[in-house]
Amino acid sequence: MLALHYYPGNASLLPHMVLRELGVPFELRLVDRGQGAQKSPEYLKLNPNGRIPVLVDGDLVLFETAAIVLHLVDKYPDAGLAPPVGTAERAEFYKWMVHLTNTPQPEFRAWFYPHEHVNDETAVPSVKETAGQRLDRMFDVISEQLGDKQWLLGERFSAADLFLLMLMRWSRGMPRPARAIPNLNAFAERVFALPAVQETFKVEGIRTPVF
Ligand SMILES: N[C@@H](CCC(=O)N[C@@H](CS)C(=O)NCC(=O)O)C(=O)O
Structure with missing residues (x-):
């Protein structure tokens, strides 16, 4: 059984959306940040960095959001949340996953x-202020790259789109939220309309504005 250690709205939101999109059975385990549970001795055994999320898959204990998602899309390839391995589209998928985790997320x-x-x-x-300014520029680049495409990979929806929605959500309290950029706003509305995404937000108790 898969178990996701999560806290509402945290980086665990992405693997949570992915798990619901995959439609596989999993368990949610709340890491009570109110009590500092992410720094408890039990949790540090799962992630010595004391950060959320962690995915437990049998004997496998994984930290790092992007690694968790890459593992899940590989484990359930038929769900099509990533293009086939070895294709140019798969390379584009890696580009977005690595960019999002490595550049805006920090x-x-x-x-x-x-x-x-x-x-x-x-x-x-x-x-x-300077982190906000760098994020503004990053979202501008993402917006240019997205253009009028439906998804980051064009016609094909992937887990990278869920990643971008989560990061957009995190920008909602910034001087210029990412949703202020029209094509990103339209993109986020498309992603948020997916039933698995709606369910994830509902279960995590996230109210409007969601991004
Ligand atoms: N690179 C890590 C970052 C995880 C991270 O920063 N998680 C935050 C929540 S979004 C956290 O655990 N914060 C609590 C803390 O640092 O004590 C990942 O993607 O898994």
């Missing part, structure tokens, strides 16, 4: 956890 870490980046408290606003 900027959100700076935006939400600015204290980790400074010794001097007075520098916090500047860390947030």
Whole structure:
């Protein structure tokens, strides 16, 4: 049985959406951040970094959101959440998965956890401001790349689209949320309309605005 250690709206949102989109049985295990459970000795055995999410798949214990998703799409290839291995489309899929996890996602870490980046408290606003500015530029590039395509890969929906929705959601409290960019807003509405996505947000108790 698959088990996802999660907290509503956290990076676990992506593997949660993927699991529902795959339609496979899984269990949700809440990591109670209110109690600092992500730093508890039990949780640190699963992820020594003390971060959410973790996926348990039998004897396999995986941390890192993108790795969890890549494992799931490979484990259930018939669901078609990633193009076939060895194709140009698969390479584009890797590009987006790696870009999203490696470029905007760490900027959100700076935006939400600015204290980790400074010794001097007075520098916090500047860390947030510059992370926000870098994210603005990143979303502009993503918007240009998306253009008038339906999904990041064009005609084909993939787990990378779910990743982008999650990052857009995280930008909703920023001076310029990603939804302010018309083609990204239309994209997020398309992704959010998927029944598996609706169900995920409902189960996590996420209310409007969702992105
Ligand atoms: N690169 C990691 C980052 C995970 C991460 O930063 N998770 C946040 C929630 S979105 C977390 O656990 N925050 C609590 C903490 O750092 O104590 C991944 O993608 O899994």
